[in-house]
Amino acid sequence: MDFIKAEIDISALRHNFRQVRKLAGRDTLVCAVIKDNAYGHGLLPVAAVMADEGADSLAVADLSDAEKLRSAGFKLPILNISGILPCQAADAVKLHVSQTVSTFAGLLALEKAAKKQNKCALVHIEVDCGMGRLGVPAREFSPLFEKAKGFKNIFVEGIFTHFPSADTGIPATKKQAGLFRKAVRQCPSNIIYHSANSAALINCRETRMDMVRPGLMLYGLYPEGTEKKIKLKPALSLKTSVIMVKKAKKGDRVSYNGTYRTMKDTELAALPIGYGDGFSRLLSNTGEVIIRGKRYPVAGRVCMDLTMLDIGKHSGIKPGDEATLIGKNGGENITASEIALKCKTIPYEVVCGINKGIKRIYF
Numbered sequence: 231m232d233f234i235k236a237e238i239d240i241s242a243l244r245h246n247f248r249q250v251r252k253l254a255g256r257d258t259l260v261c262a263v264i265k266d267n268a269y270g271h272g273l274l275p276v277a278a279v280m281a282d283e284g285a286d287s288l289a290v291a292d293l294s295d296a297e298k299l300r301s302a303g304f305k306l307p308i309l310n311i312s313g314i315l316p317c318q319a320a321d322a323v324k325l326h327v328s329q330t331v332s333t334f335a336g337l338l339a340l341e342k343a344a345k346k347q348n349k350c351a352l353v354h355i356e357v358d359c360g361m362g363r364l365g366v367p368a369r370e371f372s373p374l375f376e377k378a379k380g381f382k383n384i385f386v387e388g389i390f391t392h393f394p395s396a397d398t399g400i401p402a403t404k405k406q407a408g409l410f411r412k413a414v415r416q417c418p419s420n421i422i423y424h425s426a427n428s429a430a431l432i433n434c435r436e437t438r439m440d441m442v443r444p445g446l447m448l449y450g451l452y453p454e455g456t457e458k459k460i461k462l463k464p465a466l467s468l469k470t471s472v473i474m475v476k477k478a479k480k481g482d483r484v485s486y487n488g489t490y491r492t493m494k495d496t497e498l499a500a501l502p503i504g505y506g507d508g509f510s511r512l513l514s515n516t517g518e519v520i521i522r523g524k525r526y527p528v529a530g531r532v533c534m535d536l537t538m539l540d541i542g543k544h545s546g547i548k549p550g551d552e553a554t555l556i557g558k559n560g561g562e563n564i565t566a567s568e569i570a571l572k573c574k575t576i577p578y579e580v581v582c583g584i585n586k587g588i589k590r591i592y593f
């Protein structure tokens with residue numbers, strides 16, 4: 231892994247945050263979503279940039295991330311947007327995390343833990359308006375909220391929902407936002423109401439409410455179909471170096487199962503990166519890599535730690551040359567979205583899939 235690095239452009243992160251702020255408007259809180267190692271960009275460094283840019287809170291999906299943030303000295307409010315087991319309630323209270331709750335059992339566990347610590351448990355109740363994941367079904371919200379009010383050591387700081395298709399389903403999203411408003415219409419106004427992820431923030435004004443929760447766009451990646459609506463800067467580049475170049479004859483087979491045959495006499499370059507590092511095996515025979523400002527096709531199967539390219543006879547490529555798997559090189563640019571399309575997935579999975587052991591370099 232030594233010859234693979236993920237470079238993170240801090241000025242791009244700053245630019246993207248400012249775009250969020252602009253869209254959200256002055257009166258809307260911004261909760262920067264940095265779950266899953268900040269979408270592969272590195273939890274603590276990204277948190278530091280977001281805090282410096284004036285994020286109002288940070289969202290994680292695992293209490294262990296909240297613990298890392300608190301240990302590193304972050305004082306910002308932290309929202310855990312995922313669920314916890316009753317046995318984790320004490321940690322949530324201790325870490326002063328605003329915890330997502332959607333059940334009575336969840337409230338009870340937090341109330342007990344908070345009482346024991348002589349503290350208040352901060353709670354955001356999630357309402358399911360069509361996501362079908364966590365969240366209390368909208369029709370069951372009111373009784374749950376009433377119960378929450380009865381607990382002395384619980385403070386309902388927020389109420390939120392999450393949209394399943396704010397990227398491709400704007401009318402459905404508007405409807406779900408309406409459902410959410412209807413479910414909470416009797417609740418006090420000093421609670422923080424929130425719903426918008428990146429796609430909703432870009433596509434659908436009425437989802438902004440008191441706070442927005444963008445993730446993807448902070449990293450410069452576009453929710454599907456939003457490329458023309460906003461200008462973001464991708465923050466992450468994935469690079470390695472060519473470790474070997476060799477000649478191949480017309481008809482030679484390359485990599486496992488010989489799925490690639492050279493069309494003519496050519497040269498092959500080997501890269502020390504494979505699916506074990508997060509360069510998907512689905513890129514076998516379809517992916518491309520940029521070297522010296524030119525794209526070259528992946529030849530044959532991507533292996534666990536190696537990938538071969540067909541570089542032709544006259545590329546001039548030598549071992550040690552930089553190879554760009556994600557990002558810009560010369561006039562060429564490979565985005566996480568391009569890779570996602572080839573792998574039949576979303577850019578989220580491409581950046582989250584970059585092995586945690588790969589060095590992140592910030593500039």
Ligand SMILES: *Cc1c(COP(=O)(O)O)cnc(C)c1O
Pocket residue numbers: 263265311392426427428429443444445446447
């Ligand atoms: C991941 C997540 C977000 C951020 O979504 P993006 O599409 O990355 O902007 C917001 N809210 C919840 C509940 C999430 O799980």
